[in-house]
């Protein structure tokens with residue numbers, strides 16, 4: 001997707017002056033990972049079932065807790081259904097526009113139903129740990145699928161908006177109890193008229209701790225990042241709520257900032273997920 005596949009160039013785009021020296025300059029997997037940027041505009045070209053199969057195989061190749069494979073995915077192509085899902089996610093236009101919309105689920109129902117068929121105990125399904133396993137498994141699978149899609153020249157964007165109104169999303173997709181949408185993912189061929197850019201991240205020093213966590217260690221790197229992110233916002237003419245700190249804190253200012261997700265715990269309980 002990027003003009004350059006050179007790892008050093010990509011690291012510069014990701015970190016600016018804080019870019020580390022690359023171990024290798026040419027590696028197709030590392031290049032694909034570093035080239036990631038969310039894509040929200042697509043050409044009308046469909047995403048074939050062959051591509052979907054590759055994404056699925058990549059997803060299923062991810063590690064999964066104890067091989068339980070507590071996730072599923074719903075592939076949506078039907079325009080009216082995408083339109084309704086877009087409305088449930090705060091009218092995000094890219095959900096309607098993308099040719100393929102994937103909804104990634106934490107799925108404990110398959111284990112539950114298997115236990116029932118074979119008359120096997122399954123009380124642990126009622127514990128928070130199992131929801132965590134479902135969410136982790138779904139996330140690892142989705143990210144593998146995203147990388148596979150990007151390696152094939154497609155663009156993706158995750159859609160956390162699938163958690164804004166979880167009961168209505170569940171009804172739209174016919175989800176059984178003990179399943180919940182963790183996030184969606186728009187997939188399509190990037191529109192060349194609307195090119196996207198690599199978004200800088202925090203310097204590695206803000207997130208990497210050696211041996212023991214040091215809360216003070218991220219102060220300097222965060223301050224550096226405010227300048228890097230500001231320059232990026234200006235260059236991209238991005239509308240933000242102030243600098244990165246103000247923008248990020250605005251997002252967590254209170255339940256009113258959560259677009260309905262402040263009642264997620266309640267919605268999860270209603271869908272048969274645990275409180276223990």
Ligand SMILES: Cc1cc2nc3c(=O)[nH]c(=O)nc-3n(C[C@H](O)[C@H](O)[C@H](O)COP(=O)(O)O)c2cc1C
Pocket residue numbers: 036037038039040092157158159160161162183198199
């Ligand atoms: C779990 C998750 C949920 C997201 N939800 C949305 C969303 O609902 N709408 C959207 O436009 N972008 C969404 N994004 C994309 C992020 O905004 C994006 O990844 C972030 O700004 C970094 O930009 P980049 O992916 O281009 O590097 C989501 C990303 C993740 C990981």
